[in-house]
Amino acid sequence: MLETVHVPLGARAYDVVIGTGLLTQAGRRIAPFLERQRVAIVTDSNVGALHLGALQDSLEADGIVSTCLALPPGEATKSWGPLEQTVEWLLSEKIERRDVVIALGGGVIGDLVGFAAAILRRGVRFVQLPTSLLAQVDSSVGGKTGINAPHGKNLIGAFHQPSLVLADTDVLGTLTSRDFLAGYGEVVKYGLLGDAPFFEWLEANGPALAEGDMAARVRAVTKSVQMKADIVARDETEQGDRALLNLGHTFCHALEAATGYSDRLLHGEGVAIGCAMAADLSARLGLSPQEDPSRIGAHLSAMGMKARLSDIEGDLPGSDALLDLMGQDKKVVDGTLRFILMRGIGDAFVTADVQRQAVLDVLDAAR
Numbered sequence: 001m002l003e004t005v006h007v008p009l010g011a012r013a014y015d016v017v018i019g020t021g022l023l024t025q026a027g028r029r030i031a032p033f034l035e036r037q038r039v040a041i042v043t044d045s046n047v048g049a050l051h052l053g054a055l056q057d058s059l060e061a062d063g064i065v066s067t068c069l070a071l072p073p074g075e076a077t078k079s080w081g082p083l084e085q086t087v088e089w090l091l092s093e094k095i096e097r098r099d100v101v102i103a104l105g106g107g108v109i110g111d112l113v114g115f116a117a118a119i120l121r122r123g124v125r126f127v128q129l130p131t132s133l134l135a136q137v138d139s140s141v142g143g144k145t146g147i148n149a150p151h152g153k154n155l156i157g158a159f160h161q162p163s164l165v166l167a168d169t170d171v172l173g174t175l176t177s178r179d180f181l182a183g184y185g186e187v188v189k190y191g192l193l194g195d196a197p198f199f200e201w202l203e204a205n206g207p208a209l210a211e212g213d214m215a216a217r218v219r220a221v222t223k224s225v226q227m228k229a230d231i232v233a234r235d236e237t238e239q240g241d242r243a244l245l246n247l248g249h250t251f252c253h254a255l256e257a258a259t260g261y262s263d264r265l266l267h268g269e270g271v272a273i274g275c276a277m278a279a280d281l282s283a284r285l286g287l288s289p290q291e292d293p294s295r296i297g298a299h300l301s302a303m304g305m306k307a308r309l310s311d312i313e314g315d316l317p318g319s320d321a322l323l324d325l326m327g328q329d330k331k332v333v334d335g336t337l338r339f340i341l342m343r344g345i346g347d348a349f350v351t352a353d354v355q356r357q358a359v360l361d362v363l364d365a366a367r
Contacts, residue, residue: 001019001020001169001214001215001218002017002018002019002020002022003017003018003019003218003222004016004017004018005018005222005225005226005229006229007141007142007161007229007232007233008229008233009161009232009233009236012143012161014161014162014163014164014165015164015165016140016165016167016225016229017029017164017165017166017167018136018167018169018218018221018222018225019167019168019169019218020168020169020170020214020218021168021170022129022166022167022168022170023051023054023055023058023129023166023168023170023171024054024057024058025058025166026055026058026059026129026166027058027059027060027061027062027064028058028062029164029166030059030062030064030100030102030127030164031062031063031064033100033125033127033163033164034064034099034100035098035099036098036099037063037064037065038064038065038066038067038099039059039064039065039066039067039099039100039101039102040066040067040068040069040089040090040093040095040099040100040101040102041055041056041066041067041068041069041101041102041104042068042069042070042071042086042089042101042102042103042104042105042109042112042113042116043068043069043070043071043103043104043105043109044070044071044072044073044074044077044105044106044108044109045070045072045073046073047073047104047105047106047109047131048068048070048104050131050174051104051131051171051174052068052070052104055102055104055129056068066102067093069085069086069089071085071086071109071112073108074108074263075108075148075256075261075262075267076261077108077109077112078108078111078112078146078147078148078261079147079148080147082112083112083115083116083147086112086113086116087116087119087120090116090120090124091120095120095121095124096121096124097121097122097123097124098124098125099124099125100124100125100126100127100163101113101116101117101120101125101126101127102126102127102129103126103127103128103129103130103140103162104129104131105129105130105131105132105135106130106131106132106134106135106139106179107130107132107134107135107138107139107140107267110128110130110135110139110140110145111139111144111145111146111147111154111157112145112147113126113145114126114128114143114144114145114146114160114162115145115146115147115156115157115158115160117145117160118145118157118158118159118160119158123160125162125163126160126162126163127162127163127164127165127166128140128162128164128165129165129166129168130165130167131168131171131174132172132175132179132183133172133175133179133180133182133183133184133186133187133221133268134182134183134185134186134267134268135183136167136169136172136183136221136225137183137186137187137190137220137221137224137225137228138186138224138228138245140162140165140167141165141225141228141229141232142161142228142229142232142236142242142245143159143160143161143162143232143236144157144159145157145158145159145160146158152253152257152325153253153256153257153261154253159236159237167221167225169214169217169218169221172217173212177210177304178266179266180210181210181268181303181304181305182266182267182268182269182272183268184206184209184210184268184272184303184305185248185268185269185270185271185272185305186224186268186271187202187220187221187224188202188272188275188296188299188300189245189247189248190223190224190227190228191345191346192247192248192275192279192296192342192345192346192348193227193244193245193247193340193342193346193348194227194231194244194346194347194348195223195346196344196345196346196347197346198223198227198346199299199345199346202220202299203299205220206299206302206303207302207303210303228245231244231245243338243340243350244340244348244349244350246340247274247275247278247340247342247348248270248271248272248273248274248275248276248277248278248340249271249274249340250274250278250326250337250338250339250340251270251273251274251277251278251326252267252270252271252273252274253270253325253326254322254323254325254326255270255273255274255309255312255316255322256270257325258316258317258321258322258325259312259314259316264312264313264314265306265312269305269306269312272300272305272306272307273306273307273308273309273311273312273366275296276293276296276297276300276307276308276366277362277363277366278339278340278341278342279292279293279296279342280293280362280365280366281339281341281354281358281359281362282341282342282343284358284361284362285341285354287341287342287343288341288342288343288344288345288347289344292342292344292345295345296345308366308367309363309366309367310366310367316367319360319363319364319367320360322363323356323359323360323363326359336352337352337354338350338351338352339351339352339354339359341354
């Protein structure tokens with residue numbers, strides 16, 4: 001059960017292979033990219049305990065020697081210290097520009113390792129082996145790499161495309177329910193931003209997908225990746241259409257900063273809440289049908305997901321403070337904050353024509 005999505009970026013084009021058993025096939029799939037039979041793997045300690053052995057066995061079966069660095073799990077790893085540690089380790093392992101670095105993990109590892117690969121020797125190749133649903137459907141594809149700053153999320157980074165992405169849907173079975181559903185927040189985003197029939201399919205099949213239906217999981221990952229690949233091919237460095245992929249993220253990034261990038265709010269949970277709030281804002285502005293917010297909220301609730309600010313444990317800053325945090329978002333242009341809103345489910349667009357009070361009203365209502 002394998003699907004392949006091609007990301008057509010000329011000399012930087014690559015394939016995203018999706019399906020079962022890919023971890024055990026990694027050696028033969030990565031071998032064609034190697035100038036010498038040696039790779040460096042970066043993972044985190046949780047993922048490493050579950051999947052590193054299978055990956056190294058696969059590499060060894062194809063005569064590929066590997067060395068590994070395991071970093072601490074969690075969003076805090078996307079920061080200067082672990083980046084420096086990773087780059088220094090890769091240099092100590094004598095990784096050359098012709099070599100390949102493997103990112104084995106979720107979005108944190110993929111973003112960090114991709115950025116390390118981008119700046120090491122002015123750019124070395126890397127392969128993504130995403131192990132979370134969020135990473136498989138979103139962060140492993142498109143070449144956005146980077147780390148967080150005290151001022152905000154993903155403010156330091158580079159565009160650096162992988163050479164290959166292997167999304168093994170078998171490994172999703174090792175995720176906690178919370179981690180899986182957090183990733184599902186990004187899947188829902190794709191239906192909302194550009195494919196209403198896909199959102200309808202998720203409404204019907206989401207519960208089976210969450211319970212482990214492998215065919216549904218492969219279809220959801222493939223559809224999400226294809227949608228992202230199409231957008232990235234049109235706008236690799238986010239000068240236009242690619243901003244649509246940030247639906248829900250303006251609210252999300254402010255909430256992540258407000259919760260200290262901690263386990264109080266996982267990224268995909270913030271995306272789901274942000275999408276619900278973007279829908280509410282769109283309806284309040286008269287841009288989309290009034291029933292859309294309740295329909296989206298009903299699906300998130302049916303899946304057992306966070307959908308409102310009140311679903312986040314602990315206290316949050318006031319609405320004015322949250323809006324100020326949005327001012328550090330990467331989508332600010334000439335000092336003006338842009339929002340991704342919807343004319344309806346499946347029809348998103350970018351706008352800067354949003355009054356401060358309208359956003360404050362949405363934040364207040366979401367409490």
